Amino acid sequence: MADRIFNFNPGPAALPLQVLKEVQQEFINFKGSGMSISEISHRSALFEDVLNDAIVRFKRLLKLSDNFKILFLQGGASSQFFMVPMNLLPEGSSADYINTGSWAKKAIKEAEILKKTCNVIASSEDKNYSYIPKKFSVNPSAAYLHFTSNNTIEGTQWAQFPDGGGVPLVSDMSSDMLCRSFDASPFGLIYAGAQKNLGPAGVTVVIIREDMLERASKDVPTMLRYSTHADKNSLYNTPPCLAIYIVQLVLKWIEESIGGLDAMERRNREKADLLYGYLDSTDFYRPTAEKDSRSLMNVTFRLPDEDLEKKFVAEAGKVGLGGLKGHRSVGGCRASIYNALGLDGVQSLVDFMKTFAQKNG
Template identity: 70%
Template sequence: MKENRIYNFNPGPAALPLPVLEEIQESFLNFAGSGMSITEVSHRSKGFDDVINDAVARTKRLLNLGDSHHVLFLQGGASTQFCMIPMNLLPEGQSADYVNTGTWSTKAIKEIQIQGKNVNVVASSEDKNFSYIPENIAFNSDAAYVHITSNNTIKGTQWAEFPDTGDVPIMADMSSDIMSRPFDASRFGMIYAGAQKNIGPSGVCMVIIRDDMLARVPENIPTMLKYTTHVNKNSMFNTPPCFAIYTVQLVLKWLEETVGGLDKMAEINDKKADLIYGFLDASDFYRATAAEGSRSKMNVTFRLPDEDLEKQFIQAAMENGLGGLKGHRSVGGCRASVYNAVGLDAVEALVDFMKTFEKKNG
């Protein structure tokens, strides 16, 4: 029931728009008049064809992309892309530039090293515990590609502006901030995003890949790990995660038709970020952990004066209907993930609670 729902600040799987959940609930037992659940229909049916084709079309409209880009829905999460990218898109004898901004970038770098491919870590923010996004990076003009992670869920940092890499294509892990703001997607060679943070449930990864990248795919890699395999079969070389793709389609529909597109979504996300960071900066009790200018508008990381207070804060917040505020186990502290589906009302409720908690414990 609606009245029993909490404000959900989970980092992933994360909040989904209530209208999407209601549409799923309404159609779950009888999808599109088929007499079957979406979890029961054949992925070869016209009904599911309509779902996946609509999801592709909406993705392209929201990102202003044309026929030069392909939208795929793959299994294995964003983590599988860490190995697929160099396997498919780094030609023998060439090297790739990687920017290390935290856990997920580190994992991506590890996967290219496992394959014995040439990688240049051209910038890193490890010197300050990944609390900032590096600037003035000297990219290699002969690199096959540049890899970045657009938003760091754990450390709470985000690229405010994407780097100028000249003619070198960017491969971007946008798992936690895709569809949160408008940007020029056409200049990316590839974008990938595990859906479970900002556009859907767990179980599917959106991959957007440009035509010229497909020309690089070698023949001598496993069939399921080739991008061309999935482009040629419209993501249905094998049985796809139908329910997850259906939910993504509904989220994209919500973004396009209810919110009004990425410009409108960005306005809402800016208001949420301004509210919570404004409060944090004015407080002597709470402390934002990411450097100004690098702060994520999706994952707000902060600390209290000590760990005992943090534990009390997280417990009291849950008791007041504010869930998912515990920081990642690797860093501790607190984190409010304020993805697209987390409304301004949720952030207002959080800030009000934080004020009350500070008055009582500060």
Template identity: 70%
Template structure:
């Protein structure tokens, strides 16, 4: 770790790989010999064509996508997708299934209902404060799609296995665990993910959509809200967020060439999460808030004996070079977001600090 950098456990915008930041720094003023910054080049230039086409190619290789899937770079974050998904994928008379596992699922349901769409909440974990992922879900065979949030940043839960929907295409908000593990892509009709948690900076949203889903958009949907608009123009119908896409390209390059792909990434993520959960499970001082079978590998949420100790813990952690450990404002407590770029050494340093803090305050 650089002497002037801390271990970053922020939930988003979050940590980026240090080699990516160094490459950005090195090329920022003169990108690819252009004599311009990457923030200055035209999105119609060959320089940016190379960036976006390489990013798309890497997404396809990493996720082993076949030719039926289109890779899109959109704006408006994952929150814009909450309205775009039902707007594009549901026609007159259609209904869709949603599983409510917390804040972001709740928002997605709200945005679909604002449009007057027929939404069935087929399962919810609200009965236990969203501390688990529902099982044995009664999906409807005739649903246009089944919407889930694959990882829940606020409550620290994650789908360990994706549900059997009986062939109904899954639409998933994967903002906080995209590229953290291999996927069986044939289950998914659409994946979307804001970049700022696990693959880049804020400002761009990745969408991966299957051709049959792309063809569903009803007449009357505005151009900027149609997936086909971006598919037809290689995500450059209007000026895209060039710098954010460039950073995503570099993160994908790091994942593919330095880490070695999703199998190795998943193994590292499991090792990082295991360090934290194993320590908390044998401690009477720290308590993981998510139920064991539903624990996230990306966002480890936990509580201390009281709120005053939690405030002291967060403050002293920062003094010791461990940042971003305060829980979401809606739930309090503590949270360590250990996304792909967070190194194992950072998690080990956090566990060492937790042990010291427990000895002093337990």
């Protein structure tokens, strides 16, 4: 659409235009009900169809076995920072964590607030989180190994997930969920705030293996217990119906319009190769992540000085390239090239970057 920009925001982030149009068409009168999706009962057959279809599509896309449950929760991924240790880390046990950036550090902090035994077995803080650690030793008796799959702020991503040696993996995949195919069998739990790659803000997807559900003691408050929501198919209380509906449409788009996760991964790698390829060809822009740790989703880079960075962001916005300012904690620039952004958006960004460098280099 002529009046829409190329949206590089890190979250809330771009949604597929096809999905937005479908929401627009159905919003006033959902499936002939005479009501909006935001008005119908979460107990109605209409909404349960939406919810169950989203679950089926998630399982199909990730090739999940029957021993995984899909939950739709509230509170954002940040609430999972404490829900994970509350549920999965019984008294007397310990968990291993890998610190690769701001969000991983916050997850560690929440476990420590709960006075849980949390061992940080590797960290990339020594180089401003510009890389993914390669060497670490997992405690074979750890309750789980927690890591952040993609670091939105620092622009790094695990190219291959860590080997837990049988210890269940737990991962925050908020910013790269469904960007590529992977084997989910080593994971005990995966969580993701929807607002980066799955849908709008307001719902968090939790994928949990059934054997992990009964770890929580009865002292965990009812609403914070994963088994509560698993037992009620995410309908223990009123869920964020509108957000779940949009997630369902995004999953449908990935399956039916893109062709699944293998096709999505090819699309994402093509976008990333185009942008990193240009960044590596010039001295005017400097990528901040080490090459073998670069994210497919969040491309972080610096210009020669901060004044030029401000000018770059401002001028990009004027030509319909939005959301390129880096996170306030690290500065610089960042292009979030999530699933919904097409190759044409990245090409437009590269073309602008070339012209800006010629004028200001």
